[in-house]
Amino acid sequence: xxxxxxxxxxxxxxxxxLPELLLVGWMLVLLLAVAWRHKDEGDQQLAGQLALVGLVxxxxxxxxxxxxxxxxxSLVGMIALDGFRxxxxxxxxxxxxxxxMLSLGYLGRESILTPEYYVLVLLATVGMLFMSSGADLIVIxxxxxxxxxxxxxxxxxxxxxxxxAEAAVKxxxxxAFASGFFLYGVALLYGATGTTNLTQMHLQITxxxxxxxxxxxxxxxxxxxxxxxxxxxxxxxxxxxDVYDGAPTPITAFMAAAVKAAxxxxxxxxxxxxxxxxxxxxxxxxFWLSAITMIVGNLVxxxxxxxxxxxxxxxxxxxxxxxxxxxxxxxxxAKAFVFYVLVYTLMTLGAFGVLAAIGRRGERDVRxxxxxxxxxxxxxxxxxxxxxxxxxxxxxxxxxxxGKWLVLSSVVQADQVILAVLLxxxxxxxxxxxLPVVMAMYMRPAAAEDSHSGAQLxxxxxxxxxxxAVLLLLLGVWPNRAMxxxxxxxxxxxxxxxxxxxx
Amino acid sequence: xxxxxxxxxxLGSALAVSAILFSLGVAGxxxxxxxxxxxxCIELMLNAVNLSFIALAQQLGREGHVxxxxxxxxxxxxAAVGLAIIMAIYRHKQTVNLDKVNLLSG
Numbered sequence: 001x002x003x004x005x006x007x008x009x010x011x012x013x014x015x016x017x018l019p020e021l022l023l024v025g026w027m028l029v030l031l032l033a034v035a036w037r038h039k040d041e042g043d044q045q046l047a048g049q050l051a052l053v054g055l056v057x058x059x060x061x062x063x064x065x066x067x068x069x070x071x072x073x074s075l076v077g078m079i080a081l082d083g084f085r086x087x088x089x090x091x092x093x094x095x096x097x098x099x100x101m102l103s104l105g106y107l108g109r110e111s112i113l114t115p116e117y118y119v120l121v122l123l124a125t126v127g128m129l130f131m132s133s134g135a136d137l138i139v140i141x142x143x144x145x146x147x148x149x150x151x152x153x154x155x156x157x158x159x160x161x162x163x164x165a166e167a168a169v170k171x172x173x174x175x176a177f178a179s180g181f182f183l184y185g186v187a188l189l190y191g192a193t194g195t196t197n198l199t200q201m202h203l204q205i206t207x208x209x210x211x212x213x214x215x216x217x218x219x220x221x222x223x224x225x226x227x228x229x230x231x232x233x234x235x236x237x238x239x240x241x242d243v244y245d246g247a248p249t250p251i252t253a254f255m256a257a258a259v260k261a262a263x264x265x266x267x268x269x270x271x272x273x274x275x276x277x278x279x280x281x282x283x284x285x286x287f288w289l290s291a292i293t294m295i296v297g298n299l300v301x302x303x304x305x306x307x308x309x310x311x312x313x314x315x316x317x318x319x320x321x322x323x324x325x326x327x328x329x330x331x332x333x334a335k336a337f338v339f340y341v342l343v344y345t346l347m348t349l350g351a352f353g354v355l356a357a358i359g360r361r362g363e364r365d366v367r368x369x370x371x372x373x374x375x376x377x378x379x380x381x382x383x384x385x386x387x388x389x390x391x392x393x394x395x396x397x398x399x400x401x402x403g404k405w406l407v408l409s410s411v412v413q414a415d416q417v418i419l420a421v422l423l424x425x426x427x428x429x430x431x432x433x434x435l436p437v438v439m440a441m442y443m444r445p446a447a448a449e450d451s452h453s454g455a456q457l458x459x460x461x462x463x464x465x466x467x468x469a470v471l472l473l474l475l476g477v478w479p480n481r482a483m484x485x486x487x488x489x490x491x492x493x494x495x496x497x498x499x500x501x502x503x
Numbered sequence: 504x505x506x507x508x509x510x511x512x513x514l515g516s517a518l519a520v521s522a523i524l525f526s527l528g529v530a531g532x533x534x535x536x537x538x539x540x541x542x543x544c545i546e547l548m549l550n551a552v553n554l555s556f557i558a559l560a561q562q563l564g565r566e567g568h569v570x571x572x573x574x575x576x577x578x579x580x581x582a583a584v585g586l587a588i589i590m591a592i593y594r595h596k597q598t599v600n601l602d603k604v605n606l607l608s609g
Contacts, residue, residue: 138570145577149584156588162595166604168588173541173601176581177532180548183574184525187555191518194563196570242607 002069007077016072016079019062019089020129026054027122034115041108044115048104051118052097055125059093062086078197080135080269087338087489088132088265091345095258096125098349098468101460102250106356112158112248120157121254124150128262132269137186137196140266144182144230148175151259155247163364167246174229174239182226188219189274198274202495205277212278220275220282224289230263231319233289234296244312249363252308253352256315257345264322264341268334271326272494279329286327287419294320294426301433307355307366310433311348314392317430318344324423325407328414334490336406339483343391343399343475350468351388354381357465358455368436373446378455382441384469391472393434394427399475406483517558524551538589538599542582549578 006012014021030050037043066086072079100121107117123146130143152175156168190196192215193204210216225236232240244252271282297317304310322344325336358374359366375382391400404427411420446452457465475482524547531544553571560567593599 138566138573141570142573142577145580149577149580152584152588156591159591162592163606165588165591165595166606169538169592169601169604170607172585172588173532173538173545176542176545176585177548179577179581180525180528180545180552183549183552184555186570187552187559190563190567190570191555191559196566246607 002071003065004073005070005081006073007079007081008074012073013079015070016077016081017133018065019058020126020133022061023054023058023122023126023129026050026058027119027126030054030122031116031119034119038113038115041113044107044113044117045104047115047118048100048107051100051122054122055093055097055100058129059090059097062089062093066090078136078139079133082493083489083491084265084269084334084338084493085133087486088261088341089129091338091342092125092128092132092258092262094342095254095261095345095349096121096128098345098353098464099250099254099258101464102253102349102353102356104460105458106248106250106461110158110248110361114157114159117154117157120150120154124154124254124259128258128265131262131266134266134269135198135273137189137198137270140270141183141186144263144266145179147259147262148179148230151175151251151255154251154254155243157251158248161246163246164248167243170239171243171247178226178229178236180226181222181229185219185221185223185226188215188222192216192219198270199495201274202276205275210277212281216278217281220278221285223270224282224285227263227267228289231260231267231323232316233319233323234293234316237293237297237316237319240316241309241312244315245306245309245364249308249352249356249359252312253349256312256352257348260315260319261341261345264319264326264337268326268337269493272329272331272334276329276494283327283329283414286323286329287416290320290323290327290419291422292320293317293323294422298426298429298433302429304433305367305369306364307368307371307437308359308363310368311351311355314430314433315348317426318348318392320426321404321407321423324411324416324419327416327419328410330410330414331490331494332413333407333410334493335483335487336403336410338489339406339479339486340403342482342486343403343472346468346471347388347391347400350384350465350472351392353457353461353465353468354385354388357381357457357461358452360454368440369444370447370451371437371440372444372451373441374452374455375442377446377452381455381457381465384465385441386438387469387472389434389437391476393431397473397476399472399479402476402479402483406486514558514561518555521551521554521558524548524554527551536601538592538601538604541601542585542589546578546582549574 072081127143127147134140152172158164228236301313325333391398394400394404528544528548556567
């Protein structure tokens, strides 16, 4: 059974929003703390540690609610209380925790002195939580904007770097542009169905037979354009490589992992929950988005020599894989999504963590060739990087393989064999840029006697990389428990088929 | 409230105007190169959507009105952050022409 929450009374509402309220409260405390102490690196460390405490306690609250199986008494509300919310919230929080841990050493090393950095990370995380918990388009929109506006600032947080400023301008203009499309889509959905609530929208569509209503279809199209920008799906991806390239590396990792995951979570909830009756239409569109994204992302990544840009394009390719799971339009696909996003968060943060340890001054000049000889000079770091690369590739024995296998099986179950074939082919192509990283580390001698002498994982970053690598291997050989959890996270997301099939 | 009674007619024209404004905004974002002008075009898109919401809310209920208020608040926050970011790029490049903002080449 579990804990039933009555959201119509204030106490119930507080309980339903407990993770978000806790994190917002803690963010305010942190804001006061950095307003009071922001003079030197010590103060910044303190801010980072406070942020960690807030994120970890919020994660514990989310897990507690999940274990107690907290659910709503009534069906219609603005806040969802289901496994999908808890699973995705936990993933965002894990991502944010790892990002803060990476930043603890990074900001000091790059002499970026802006303790408000951590406040913004917390705010962005609150936005993500709202995106996965919103059962109403108003809440999802506010979450999306809260997250995006915070990330615009974070992308440009290194004020002495022209690259960082340029990344911020590009991200801001294209992000706001995408918000416009998203919003127009919402307006048309509201116009077609008369509601912004996801559950009611589903009921309206099925009871009034609006499945192919023109206004609704235009709304779905615009919504997909908006989300397409946010998840960097081709052809809406042109901002992503530049922005990922110019932003400080921990923020790049945050954008590539958690921000993308949050946009996907909201997309899946809207499509599977509210618009499931029109799935014939949107699975077609998402199918094509996914196919082009996989192909373009992977092919362009092949041509990259800079490691950071290569990882940026690789993350576009991964958006294609996740879109394939979305295109399946089933709970099976949502389960694959939850598992894949967890794995993807770990491997992306890990890979960027290693990159941050190798590079200096924004890591823009680290080329794949610069990794030569890392295997003998820094064996543990090279081993971890190998795990991340193989997992990103989807090599058997790593968690990336299980994730891809789940996506594949959901795609095949939805009878989209072409997409499955493309996914496998794209993975084969991706070997062409992941394996050279491994080969450079182990098979080529170091360029000079003292190369990699500065490459050092310090303090918390060592934990991030180590834990991510170990978890990826563990989930690769022993995925059953995590798959059960993912299945629990996807359960009940798609409303029971009440509609009458006319075709 | 005469406006409500002539709803359907007015609704159609309001939605049409909103669609035109939105398209103008999109065209501006794609064609203009000055960051400030691009940003103004984005604001035009948001306000076009607001017009849609207001027009639809006449018949569909209060959610549309609520949405408009939220959109305005969000647009204000975006403007604050966006103008600061444009200031930051101006300090580095002494220009806000997007064609000249090309250190990172796609």
